[in-house]
Structure formats: structure tokens, C-alpha cells
Amino acid sequence: GAVVSQHPSWVICKSGTSVKIECRSLDFQATTMFWYRQFPKQSLMLMATSNEGSKATYEQGVEKDKFLINHASLTLSTLTVTSAHPEDSSFYICSARGSGVMAYFGPGTRLTVL
Amino acid sequence: ELKVEQNPLFLSMQEGKNYTIYCNYSTTSDRLYWYRQDPGKSLESLFVLLSNGAVKQEGRLMASLDTKARLSTLHITAAVHDLSATYFCAVGASGGGADGLTFGKGTHLIIQP
Numbered sequence: 137g138a139v140v141s142q143h144p145s146w147v148i149c150k151s152g153t154s155v156k157i158e159c160r161s162l163d164f165q166a167t168t169m170f171w172y173r174q175f176p177k178q179s180l181m182l183m184a185t186s187n188e189g190s191k192a193t194y195e196q197g198v199e200k201d202k203f204l205i206n207h208a209s210l211t212l213s214t215l216t217v218t219s220a221h222p223e224d225s226s227f228y229i230c231s232a233r234g235s236g237v238m239a240y241f242g243p244g245t246r247l248t249v250l
Numbered sequence: 251e252l253k254v255e256q257n258p259l260f261l262s263m264q265e266g267k268n269y270t271i272y273c274n275y276s277t278t279s280d281r282l283y284w285y286r287q288d289p290g291k292s293l294e295s296l297f298v299l300l301s302n303g304a305v306k307q308e309g310r311l312m313a314s315l316d317t318k319a320r321l322s323t324l325h326i327t328a329a330v331h332d333l334s335a336t337y338f339c340a341v342g343a344s345g346g347g348a349d350g351l352t353f354g355k356g357t358h359l360i361i362q363p
Contacts, residue, residue: 170350179338180293182350195350229292231350237281237298237342239351244292 138164140232142242149220150250157215157245159230165210166232170239171203174227186213220249252277254341256354264362266328271357273322273339281342282322283351284313286335293338296324329361 139162149155159169168187172180184200186192186207194200202224204216213232217224225248233239253276263269273282281300285293297306299315299322306313310333312325322339336358340351 172350179353179355180340180351182352185350237300238295239283240295241285241293 138162138232138234138238138240140166140230140240140242142228142230142245144245145243146246146248148248148250151221152219154216154218155220155247157217157228157230157247159213159215159232159242161211161232161234161240164232164234166213166234167210168233169207169213170231170233171205171213171215172229172231174229174244176227180229183215217247220247222249225249252279252341252343252352254339254352254354256339256357258357259355260358260360262360262362263326263329265330268328269326271324271326271337271339271359273324273341273354275320275322275341275352277320277343279317279320279341279343282315283340283342284311284322284324285338285340287338287356288335296337326359331361331363334359334361 141160143158171183174180183198184192184194186205188207188210192205207213229244230242231239255274283298284296297313302317304315310327315322336356338356340353343349
């Protein structure tokens, strides 16, 4: 099946710093990538949808200036958490979709902001 | 606004028993997914259901979709401990487009010997 990777798998940073998370589709071209956030023992919440070469579409309540998304190519999307604070600590999961209906999920990135 | 409700949210059952997880959604959709998540891990895709009456089976798991009732079920047959995990259903908005998924809250399943 299709493989989606994320890097890093975990990151610890100080409050006020920015963190970049990469999401790559390894063996298919992802026309659309999605970013989700999951708090402990909760469900996944869609943050934004990005299409290659265009601006991301953010869900209601998600600050686009805080969560910068760049979908630079058909195999790479990045999420930058700017000026991170402890409340941004979460499990961030990307998903990539090619030409079919299946959306494949990355392994997730656990962000801890001290 | 698309809403997805799963029940039960927590289920403890014995090995060898059968049980069903239910997933209701609020508006028309053309695709429904079931995922499994183990603690600390990401999502593993189980099934995607695209049409009314669709039924898919893999091992001890079987998923079905009734688009008229806006209901999907995930049936577990003769449960084994290895199936302990959290199961999510997720629904895509109608139109077959590139919208992200709306997830249910998940069913935390514990299967005891």
C-alpha cells in the first residue's frame, strides 16, 4: 500500500519557538494533503487541507498565521507551528490522497512544548 | 456541518464473543472509512465503503454501510486479544472531492482473555 512518512516523529521545544513538521508521500503523488491534530484520548480533528501549489484551506478555529502549511510539491507538505506554546502540544498526523478515494496516514509527530 | 457519532465509546469484551460498533453521520456522504489506532501510533486503514449496501470483510472484522440510514457498522466476530485498539469511523463530505475527513470520537475496545 501507499506509504506516507512524517518527520520528525517526536519533538520537544521551548515555548515561543517554531517547529516544522514534514509529510511526504513516498510512492505516490499526493494531490491533496491533510493535517490533523489529536489530543490525548481524543479523536482526530482536521486542521487544514492543502493542494499542491495553492494556499491551504483552514478549518474554522484554526489560526492560519500560527499553523503555516506549505504544499511545495506533489510529495511534500510541511506544517510549521509558529511561536509554539504548551497548549499546542499534541499529536499531529498528516494524510495524503492521490487520485483515488483512499487517504493514507503518516505515522504522526508528537509535539511537546515546554 | 457534518457530525459523526460512534457508539459505544468504550467496550470491554471477552475473547470469543461477537460485538458491533455503530457509526452514525448527519449529512449525505459518499465515502466512509474505518481505521484502527493502537496506543501512541497513527491510523491503520481497515475499510473504505463507497456505496449503499457495501459490505467488506477482513479476518474477524466486517464493515457495512447503509447510506439511507446514514449508518455504518463494524462487526467483530469471535474477538481475540490482538483486536484490542481504538477504532474510528470517518466520513468524507459528499461530492467525492478533496475534503478532509470528519472523525467519530472513537471506540476504545478492550478484549480480555
